[in-house]
Amino acid sequence: MLRFALRELTRRKSRSLLAIFGIVVCTALLSSVLCLAQAMRNAARQPFDAANADFVAQRELAECPFALVKHAGTLGGIPTKTIARIRSLKEVEVAAGVLELWAVSGRDEKDRTVVTGIEPEYQKQIGPLMQSGKCCTLTDHQRGGRYLGFADTQSCLLEKPYADRHGLHLGDKVSLGGTHFRVVGTVQASPGARIAAGEVYIPLKEAQNLLGEGDVVNAVFIRAANPESAATVETRLKELIRADTRRGDKLVITSDLNVMSSVAGTTILAESAIRWVAGAVALVVLLLLIKFSLSSVNERLREIGTMKAVGWQDRHIAKLLALEWVLMGAVGGLVGTLLGVGAAWAYTAGTRLRLPALLNNYPACAKTPPPVDLKFSLEGSEPLIVGAFLVALSMGAVAGHFAARRAANLSPAEALRRL
Amino acid sequence: MDIHAELNQVTRTYIKHGVPLHALHGVDLSIGRGDWVLVVGDSGSGKSTLLNLLGGLDRPTEGEVRFDGINLTSLTSDDLARFRYEKVGFVFQSFSLISSLTALENVTIPLVPYKMDRVAMEEKAGAVLEQMGMIDRATHLPGELSGGEQQRVAIARSLINEPKLLLADEPTGELDSRTGEKILDLIASLHRDRGVTTIMTSHDPKIAERAHTVVQLEEGRVVDVQQ
Numbered sequence: 090m091l092r093f094a095l096r097e098l099t100r101r102k103s104r105s106l107l108a109i110f111g112i113v114v115c116t117a118l119l120s121s122v123l124c125l126a127q128a129m130r131n132a133a134r135q136p137f138d139a140a141n142a143d144f145v146a147q148r149e150l151a152e153c154p155f156a157l158v159k160h161a162g163t164l165g166g167i168p169t170k171t172i173a174r175i176r177s178l179k180e181v182e183v184a185a186g187v188l189e190l191w192a193v194s195g196r197d198e199k200d201r202t203v204v205t206g207i208e209p210e211y212q213k214q215i216g217p218l219m220q221s222g223k224c225c226t227l228t229d230h231q232r233g234g235r236y237l238g239f240a241d242t243q244s245c246l247l248e249k250p251y252a253d254r255h256g257l258h259l260g261d262k263v264s265l266g267g268t269h270f271r272v273v274g275t276v277q278a279s280p281g282a283r284i285a286a287g288e289v290y291i292p293l294k295e296a297q298n299l300l301g302e303g304d305v306v307n308a309v310f311i312r313a314a315n316p317e318s319a320a321t322v323e324t325r326l327k328e329l330i331r332a333d334t335r336r337g338d339k340l341v342i343t344s345d346l347n348v349m350s351s352v353a354g355t356t357i358l359a360e361s362a363i364r365w366v367a368g369a370v371a372l373v374v375l376l377l378l379i380k381f382s383l384s385s386v387n388e389r390l391r392e393i394g395t396m397k398a399v400g401w402q403d404r405h406i407a408k409l410l411a412l413e414w415v416l417m418g419a420v421g422g423l424v425g426t427l428l429g430v431g432a433a434w435a436y437t438a439g440t441r442l443r444l445p446a447l448l449n450n451y452p453a454c455a456k457t458p459p460p461v462d463l464k465f466s467l468e469g470s471e472p473l474i475v476g477a478f479l480v481a482l483s484m485g486a487v488a489g490h491f492a493a494r495r496a497a498n499l500s501p502a503e504a505l506r507r508l
Numbered sequence: 509m510d511i512h513a514e515l516n517q518v519t520r521t522y523i524k525h526g527v528p529l530h531a532l533h534g535v536d537l538s539i540g541r542g543d544w545v546l547v548v549g550d551s552g553s554g555k556s557t558l559l560n561l562l563g564g565l566d567r568p569t570e571g572e573v574r575f576d577g578i579n580l581t582s583l584t585s586d587d588l589a590r591f592r593y594e595k596v597g598f599v600f601q602s603f604s605l606i607s608s609l610t611a612l613e614n615v616t617i618p619l620v621p622y623k624m625d626r627v628a629m630e631e632k633a634g635a636v637l638e639q640m641g642m643i644d645r646a647t648h649l650p651g652e653l654s655g656g657e658q659q660r661v662a663i664a665r666s667l668i669n670e671p672k673l674l675l676a677d678e679p680t681g682e683l684d685s686r687t688g689e690k691i692l693d694l695i696a697s698l699h700r701d702r703g704v705t706t707i708m709t710s711h712d713p714k715i716a717e718r719a720h721t722v723v724q725l726e727e728g729r730v731v732d733v734q735q
Contacts, residue, residue: 100608400593
């Protein structure tokens, strides 16, 4: 019967190709939209996964005064005691504060270095030194390089590009806002986007001393105890961190859900629109396929009547027609899925999105490249691709069902008489 | 007479645009085993309807159709299909071959849904085609065959299940007279050699010379039966 179905499809080439083309367009659109959406989710999730965090809470200032050592970008201070309150929430698994600074540095104090003050006790659990949920790699471990110790003072860790650019090694001194810090290790972190990444990492206390604003941080990394409690945590954060809205300050809570909208708002809008268009196209194509399948039965009355006359039962005819349409669905689905995934891959390979400036505060004059590129990947798209293929197969099956039902209900004498 | 097929008070009415149309009206007919019956009559006299009822392609509006004592009107759609597969061979005026299939594949069509082994199926079809003198055209598509050759393939298809009843609806209607004669000779030899009960319809009065029985239909009624 499969041979008969294939022969029939090749005999009515133009009709088959038109039906397959419809399925291809629909599946390609569907699979590309689904893959793009997945790639965007992956990109948005990547910096949070790297930091092992679900949220980052920051206070953004309306004004940003100049100083030798200042908050990075437009960030404002959040009291350290707030972090303790956040940690005490039962919905929170872990939280850690960082203080991102811009400090003048170098021999003539002309360079501006991005400094991140970290809590040494949390550096291997959450924050900018993490890499895909694990702590990043020390490049000079075998030569005595180490992470920041709890009791370290005036010690620092360097990002490898910064160390290479300035020719700094273990034991060398780095001048930050007039204070010298001894290099205890060099880290080679992920090249992708990282939140609150700095060029130099120092203990939080030292950063607070440099800034001179007391016990403050300007970004808090938070990991919820479980995915269900994320919404509660976000609500509680708004109660715990107060921003002076009269001055134009605001509290910014960023998660993977809203990071993409802040860097690619129009893309999100377009994705949503395309998703609707894909759904509408799928519906229209399905209706066309059903119409096609019914008219193909009318075109084949002679054949169907003859088959019934020579002993084919209604279910045999139904099986043949259903098989033909499922085959078209399978071919269209396969080609469409490949095209859709290919298009999504090509689009994401050539597209660059950057982490919002608030999450990575490298200044324009920074001498090392900021880790801000959000990586698109189609990882995790497999179920969506299979889903798009199954949609195509279902479309073929639905169209085949209508054709099969129509053909099965035909009386053989009626079919032969209407020739 | 050993009755093979019979129609008892058979009426077949179609409703067309809300108007009832009696294709057959109170027809009584008995056909003996091994008979060659020719049904003649004008267009619209009910010849094809009669054949469809005898072959289980259609059901009467009233009355009953019996084959070997079995009342076909009481059979389900699937049982009727099985009956056609096992007992009846159809030959149509327009050949009704599937254009994408070769002559050999066309002959195998009745066997396809019944899951016969492909090699066995093709061997059987080849044997029937050989009897029809068409084995050298087995791999040809219908479009590559003449009208007479196509009708031979259609006859081969109707014989592949070794039917007890051969129903031929104007089998020479689309052929020139010489080719039509050859097809009639072929059907005659099949009837003679296999003892198949053969019922044919035709406009051609010359065919009447070959038949055992000639049934004359007029406006859905049997007006004359000549032995």
